[in-house]
Amino acid sequence: MKRAVDLSVTLGPLRLKNPVVTASGTFGYGGEFVPYLKLSELGGLVTKGLSLKPRRGNPPPRTCETAAGMLNAIGLANVGVEAFLAEKLPALRAHDTAIIANVFGETQDEYVAVARRLNGAAGLAAIELNLSCPNTEKGGIAFGVSPPVIQEVVGAVRRAAPDLPLIVKLTPNITDIAVAARAARDGGADVLSLVNTFLGLAIDLAARRPVLANGAGGLSGPAIKPLALYMVQRVHREVDLPIMGMGGISDAGDALEFMVAGSSAVQLGTVNFFDPTASVRVVRGIEDWCRREKVGAVRDIVGTLKAPQGAAPGPCSG
Amino acid sequence: MKRAVDLSVTLGPLRLKNPVVTASGTFGYGGEFVPYLKLSELGGLVTKGLSLKPRRGNPPPRTCETAAGMLNAIGLANVGVEAFLAEKLPALRAHDTAIIANVFGETQDEYVAVARRLNGAAGLAAIELNLSCPNTEKGGIAFGVSPPVIQEVVGAVRRAAPDLPLIVKLTPNITDIAVAARAARDGGADVLSLVNTFLGLAIDLAARRPVLANGAGGLSGPAIKPLALYMVQRVHREVDLPIMGMGGISDAGDALEFMVAGSSAVQLGTVNFFDPTASVRVVRGIEDWCRREKVGAVRDIVGTLKAPQGAAPGPCSG
Amino acid sequence: MPVDISSRIVRHEALNPDHFLLTLEAPPIARAARAGQFVMLQVREGYDPLLRRPMSLYRVLPGRRGRIQILYKVVGEGTRHLSRQPVGTSLKTLGPLGNGFALSAPASRAGGAGRAPARPLLVAGGVGIAIFPFLVEALRARRRRPTLLFGARTRRDLVALDFFRRRRVPVHLATEDGSAGSRGFVTRLLEPLLRPAEAAAGTAGTAGTELYVCGPTPMMRAVREQALAAGVPCQLALESQMPCGIGVCLGCVVRCREDEDSPVFQRVCTEGPIFDALRVIL
C-alpha cells in the first residue's frame, strides 16, 4: 500500500499541486501536449514568451544540437498577447493546472503593456518576466544584466499587474546572479525563476559561418545543469525569495537536486523536446522518491543542502 | 604526394610550430605524457598552475563527471615554482616545444613573486596568468571579474617578468568577457587565453551534499564548447590581441572552429583525460583539413568567420 | 493521434555500407500512419546525441503485427549510432507526425486538372526515396499509377528499387556519374514529362500530372521551379533540423508566402513536412 506524499508547494502567493512546471518556449501554449499527457498532472506550465504584437521570429536555421545541449535563436516568435487571450487561454483554462504567462518586451513600455493586458485574465495563475531580451532603448543590452534596469522594469510591471503573482526570470549571463536577484526582489518580484539560456555559438566549419541564422543563440539542456544548479544554490543563500529552478533538468533525480539546492519548484525545458512525457514522469519519480526516503511532504527538502565535506570550501577550482 | 601545410602561428611575441597547445591542469608538467606522444609534435604545453610555495590542494572528492563535461575543484595543487624550476623544467627543455608556465596567486604580490622567479628561466616560452583564483585580499572574489584589479595585476606581472611573453587567461564567469579582455590588454598582456572553467555545482542527492568536498567546482569539457566559442568570437571582435581559445575542444574540427572564430592558437584540456593522444591527433587533423581545403597556411583561417545568414542578428534567443 | 512508445527492432538490414532498412514493432503508429508522415526516433540511449532524429515512414507492413519500416542513410553521428543498434533493442519512437501527402491535387489547382486522369510523378533525390513506398501503396489503393523518377549520386545510392519494380511502377533513373540510368540530375528526367501536349509530340502533356517530390534542398528548389513553370501541382517533402517534431520549439520553420491566415514562417513538423510548391519559399 502506498503512503500518500504531499507534493504541493507554495511560492509566495503561488500555490502549485506539485513542483513540476514546464518551461517557457519548450511547451508551446500547452495544448500541443494534450495527446501525450494530462496537463492536470503538472504543477503548472509556462507559455511561450508573449509580446504586445505577434512576432514571426528569426529566419531558420533557428536551432543547433551541441554536446548534451542545444542552441536556439527562435527570436521569441509568438502569437502576441491578444491572440493568446482570445485563442489559447480559454482552452487551457479547462485543465486543472497553473497557467503561467511568460512576458517579454523590447522596451519597458512593452513589458508593462503586455502585463497590464494579462492582469485579471481569468484562469491565469501568474506571469513570468523574461529579462533576457535585449533592451532596444539601451543599445540592445539585455534588461537582465543591469540591476537598476531590472528593478525599474520589475517595479513597473508589478504596478501594471497588481493582481497576479509576479515571477521574474533571470538571465545567467552575468557575473553574479545574486545581484540581479536582489534587484528583482527590490522591484517587487514574488518569485524568482532561473536560469534562462546561456549565450553560445556554433560554427559551420565548411561554410565558416554561424550555424544559426541569428549568429549567437541560447544554450540549454543537460550540458548547463551544473551551472544552473550552482546559481540556484547561490541565489537561495543570498536572497530571501522562493525560487523556480531550471537548467537541464531531465529526470526526477535532477529535479530533486534543484529542490535540495533551494528551488521550491522546478521547470523542465529542453527535455520536453527529446522526451515529451518527461514532465509527468518526473512528477511520479519525485513522488516515488519521497515515499522511498520517507519524506511526507516534498516541500520539506527545499534548501536542505548540507555544507560541503571539505574543510575550507571556496570557489577556487583548477 | 602531400603538399606541405604551414601550421606555424604567431601570437604577438610568441611563435608556435603549430596552433595546438595543451591546457593548464590537464597535462601535468608534460613529462607524464611522454609514454603516449612526442611532446615535440605539440605547438606547446602549459604547466599546471604554479604558486610561490607548494600547495596540497583540496580534499577529495575533487572531480565529478557531468553531462558531456566534468567539474573539478583540485584546489590548484602544485609543486611550487622552485620545485618546478629545479625538477620539472630541466627535463622539459629537452623537448622541442613551447613550454608555458601557468601562474596564479592568492594575492597580487604572489603573482608578482612567481612571475619574477620565472623571468629569464632557460627554456620557458611564456607565462600564462590564471586570473580565475579568489583574491584573498578582496574577500575571495576572483581577480578576473574586476577590470581595475585585472589591469593592476597584469601590469605588475608585466613589470616583474619583462623578458617573457605574457598570456593572460580570462575567466568566463563574467557578464561581458570583452571588458576583462580590454583590462588585460591595458595592463600589458601580449596574448589572451580563454576560457577557464565555468562555476558549477553537483549534488549527491542521497547525502544531500555537494559531490565535491570543496562544494562548487569548475565545469570543463564538450558541454561548454558553445559558450567558449561565443566568448572567443566576442573578444576577437572587441579587442585587438591574439587569442588562444579553449573550452571543450576534442577534435580537429572543434579546434578549427575556434580558429575561424578568432583564436590564433587553441588549448586542449579535458580531452587529454579521456583521450590522452588527442593533442597530436588534432595537430594531424588540422593539417589534413588544410590540405583538403587547399589552405596553405593555417594562420590564414584565423578570424575568417562570415556574418550570420540572418537579416538582423542580435543576442536575442528564446 | 500520435503516441510516444518504445518500439522493438525486429529487423535491421544494411542495403549498402551507408543505407539501412529498419523494421520496428510499433502497432499504434502503424495503425494511425499516413503516407508522408514521419516519426521522431531515439537513435540510442543517453544524451549523445541529445535529440531524436526525424525519419519518414518508408512503409507500414501489412498484417496485424503493426510493423513500420524506416529507410535511412548514415550522414552523421546520430544515424551512425542508429546503424549499430542490434535487433531486439527498443527505441523511443514518437509518431506518426506531420501532415502527410494530400492524395488529390491540392485544392488550389483541383479546378484546373480535376477532370483529367491523375498522373502522379514521384521525384526522388538520394535518400529522399525513403518517403515514396508508403505513398505508392496509398496511390495504388486509389487506383492511381505512379511513375518514379529517381536521381542519385551514383548507382550504389539507388536503393529500394525492388519495391517499385515488384509493383510495376515505371522507374526512370539518373546518376550524377552516369553509373546507372542517364547521366545528370533527376530534373533532366522530369523536363520532357512537363512539356505541354501540343509542344511535345507523343507525350500526354501535363494534364492530370501531379508531382510528389523528396530530396536534397537544391534538387527540390529546381523541381519546384519546373513545376511552377509548367503549372502542375507539386508537393514537396521538406527537411529541417527538428528538435521536437511536435510543433512546440518553433525550430524547424521554413519560409512561406504571406497570406492572411499563415505566418511567413511555418513549422515543417506540423504544417509540413509536405508543402504545396506554391506556398513554400526555398
Next chain:
Amino acid sequence: MPVDISSRIVRHEALNPDHFLLTLEAPPIARAARAGQFVMLQVREGYDPLLRRPMSLYRVLPGRRGRIQILYKVVGEGTRHLSRQPVGTSLKTLGPLGNGFALSAPASRAGGAGRAPARPLLVAGGVGIAIFPFLVEALRARRRRPTLLFGARTRRDLVALDFFRRRRVPVHLATEDGSAGSRGFVTRLLEPLLRPAEAAAGTAGTAGTELYVCGPTPMMRAVREQALAAGVPCQLALESQMPCGIGVCLGCVVRCREDEDSPVFQRVCTEGPIFDALRVIL
C-alpha cells in the same frame, strides 16, 4: 610502459544479471601488466559518458594472443553501457596503469616477518574479488599459497569462485544475509586468523601473514584497523573517481600520512592503487 590502444572484445559473458566478465585482445597491455594494475576503459563511443572507467586486470590469459580479462559489476550508467557492448566491438583501452601489488611484504616490515614462510591472505569484498585472480597467479608463480576470504552481500555476488577452487586456493566465504558461508562481514572471517599464536591454540599465529585487500571503503577501513592492530603487513587496493588514470588531473587523490618525501594527498592512479595500510588514511 602503458599504451593507449583500441582493443577488440573477444568474449563478453554475464556471470549473473549485474556481473560481467569481459575478454579483450590487448597484446601490449597483456605483456606489460602486473597484478594489481588497471586499465582506463572507454565504455562506449561519444561523450556520454565523457570519461573512461578504471577497471582492474582480472587476468592476463596464457598464450600468445595477448588477451586480458576484466570482471565488472554494473553500478551505474557507464558500466551499464559497457555491459551492452557486443563481441567484436573495439574499445579504447589505456594501460597497464598504477603500481600493482608488492609481492614481498613491504620493506617496512620485512625485518619482522622476513624469515617466516609467507602466508598471503586475500581479503575481498564484493566486486573487489576482480583484482585477485591475477594476484593468485603471481603468488603461485612465487610458490606462495594464498588463502581467500571473500565477503559479499548475498550468495549471488560470490562470483569467480571456480577460478580459485580450480587452483585449490582455500576459500572462506561470508555473506551479509547468510545465504552462503558464514553470516556477516568478511572481517569476521579474518579475525581468528589474526590472533597471535600463543593466544590462539591450533592457529599458526600471524608470523608471515600478509594481507591483500580489495573491496568497498568501509570494509577496507575495518580490515586496515585489524591489520594494524595485529601488526601484519597489509596492502589495500583503493578506488576513487579517476578522470585521467595517468597522474595529470590530480583528481583521484587519497589522504596519506605525512612524511618528508610524500605529500599528504597521493594519486590513487599513480602512487596507487595499491597502498600500504600504514601509509594511507581512510
